[in-house]
Amino acid sequence: MPESIYDHNQIELKWEERWKNDPDLYRANNPTAKKYYVVEMFPYPSGRLHMGHVRNYSIGDALARYMWMRGYNVKHPIGWDAFGLPAENAAIKRNMHPRDWTVSNIAEMKRQMHRMGFAYDWNSEVATCEPEYYKWNQWFFLKMYERGLAYRKKAMVNWCPECATVLANEQVVDGCCWRHETTPVEQRALEQWFWKITAYADELLRDIDDKLQSGWPERVLSMQRNWIGRSEGSEVDFKVESTGEAIRVFTTRVDTIYGATCVILAPEHPIAQKLLDDAGRAKAKQLIDARKQQGPGDLIKDGAFTGAYAINPYSGEKVPIWIGNFVLMDYGTGAIMAVPAHDERDFDFATTFGLEIRPVIRALPYGVNVKKEYRASSGPDPERLIVPTLETPSKAAMTDDGITEKSGEFSGLPSEEARRKMNQFAEEKGFGKAAITFRIKDWGISRQRYWGTPIPMIHCQKCGVVPVPEKDLPVELPYNVKFTGKGRSPLAEVPEFMNVKCPTCGADAQRESDTMDTFVDSSWYFYRYCDPKNNALPFDSAAANQWFPIDQYIGGVTHAILHLIYSRFFTKVMRDLGMITNAEPAANLFTQGMVLGSDGSAMSKSKGNVVDPEDMVGKYGADTCRLFVLFANAPEKDMPWIESSVGGPRRFLERVWRFVTRNIDRQPETPNPEADRKALRKLHQTIRKVTEDFDNRWHFNTSIAALMELINELYDHEAGLSRAALDQILPDLALLLAPFTPFIAEDLWEQLGRTGPVFRQPWPKWDDALAQEDTLEIPVQVNGKLRTRIAVPLGTSQADLEKIAQADPKVQPFIEGKTVAKVIVVPDKLVNIVVK
């Protein structure tokens, strides 16, 4: 009888067809043991799955299926964030309306998700481009506006001359447009809407350490800390000598203020503009323009003396006021004090312009019994040892903390203590205080594009900016829009949309023509999953509180400082609106690694190194494809794409298929208890291994390796297996494969005469007694070097192990004529004989 062939196409298409007709297949229904899994899904701009998506979803899918089998009620929904600039650009390119393009895009994505056998709850599906969804973006906008968290101001925005359009900050890569990598982005001033994420900066930072620490990867937390960029320091007023006007500077090193030899203002600084003469203002303009063109990396220090002086409030000393191109107007106060002896940048500036370099901090040598951060050097290397000194630095600034000197009444203090005392002093005298500065800026959400949520605001000649009344939501996007791709908001060209009556006075007025950043949509989509059809509210609070926070969020690290900060911000706003009780969206975050192309960089269309999952599925099958992306390495690591390795997982599935199908009805002629015992032992060891991997660390590559070992062992003992053993092994094999390869697992399950979706079956249990090896190979070392292995029964006593090991003929030559000083015995693990 010929062996049955593993024909993936036949199997997978059969099950795809059956699953497609069951919208409730993956619906959660047990309200007690619940888990909420969300796999981040951003399918634009290509409208097709790529290998990154496949890997991402294979991970989430394996976890959800395992949790189902463990009896949990898993909510595992899906959303479509097909909005935004990429959708609009793709649609323009295809000469389609974005909305039509997106509808076909989503349909295609769904088809591919089905084809890959991914499980999700269709009943919770959300598409952010639908008015039913984006209505609530507008609702949130109004709530933000009411609470003073939304405001409008003129600001500099990024402009790509090639695209002729505005770009979001996140779409600027190394100063260039993300779509035109050699075209530098220009700055233009435009009226923009902002959301006040800075109001939550402190809490966003605090909760990183409080609430997220254990459940989020350190990599992401560190990026968010960087991004928020909290700086503790001081604000100090230097008064302009001639006018008495205060120049407020921000510094983290107020302990060095007696070494300040000038004050430097950003060229844009209003006080600088007042102090400068015409020539000086021209110079300032030149500095500003030069900075716009040059990348910040290669900026050469430049500046000019204003001709005015300011008074150091601590020392009473008179110092010159300069402008400098390296001082930024939009960080801190736009003004600094320069301490060339103790700051690299100030040192450069001072050497360029011949300013005084005056040391006021004595460095501490390594080895002094002070906190590490006070030391001048952290290593024992004598070359690097900095001798305590107050010499004027000639090559570089001494930027470490130390002991203050020549600092009036604050001399002789460790830097930290000096900062504390000096802050206190400034506050008492009223010329300064301790201050905290954040790097994070308010979130500019205006986009001059068509394909986004219209901002629900109306501009009235008489009343100014007026919000659209809540009852008039949603403000829908008009359909009859002409696309020029020229960067003016297309909405502004549609009179039916733009012309409206003022809700306050009834006069003719104009709608806001900007739309919202699409990161608004993705900031809260996972809340809508709980209640996707709600017409009265974004979602029902009770439903959200039942599921939130998300037990497990799975996504790429690329969104660490964008989506993952925005959604944390949104969660806090919603909590303050009384909509939810959780302060953080997700208790646990898992960031899967990227799939890397042959050149080692991330797979992307522009690099031409993409692999189409459709091709892979056609050639090897969806199961093989999924197994391959999970088997390559641990899922949090980047996966190098080496297609020649696909054969391994494919061969493995063929071996599984052959083993199960040819043993379904086989009546063994020569059953052998020894074969049964060995096979069952391996089975139970494998169940244990796979279960522990799922429970503890999600290293699916080692789980799959264990399954491969199992099938290898089963082949070795196949002839001797009894019917009873086979009846235990075959179904368990199907169950163990179910999280990774749902099609083949489901089909084998059916062939074994069982019914019901395989992922609804209980996960197999292992028996420690059956998994236990009866003899152990214990390594014997002499002085830590492996000399032999001895076979002993499990649980052999320490004394016996010691005796057997020393008597071993392979060990003898190494201990002969020497004194055995000590014998280390780790029962059931190892023996180490120490000789002299």
Added chain:
RNA sequence: GGCGGAGUGGCGGAAUUGGCAGACGCAGCAGACUCAAAAUCUGCCGUACUUCACUGUGCGUGUGGGUUCAAGUCCCACCUCCGCCACCA
């Protein structure tokens, strides 16, 4: 420059709590089957030396030190790569 992560065979990687380094797979080599090939099955597969003996010894997890009976794993210093931030005061 600051912060975070990583460095193990020809390749992807394993070693979960300090306890046999290289599981599992790819590629490669040899053999069986075959007219032949594919597929399948079996064996070998870090490195140097050694042996008639599939025997044995040494070396080996980026580098240099250290702790320990024992280190890929812990400590100190350094090198390299990746990511994020960056004239952020």
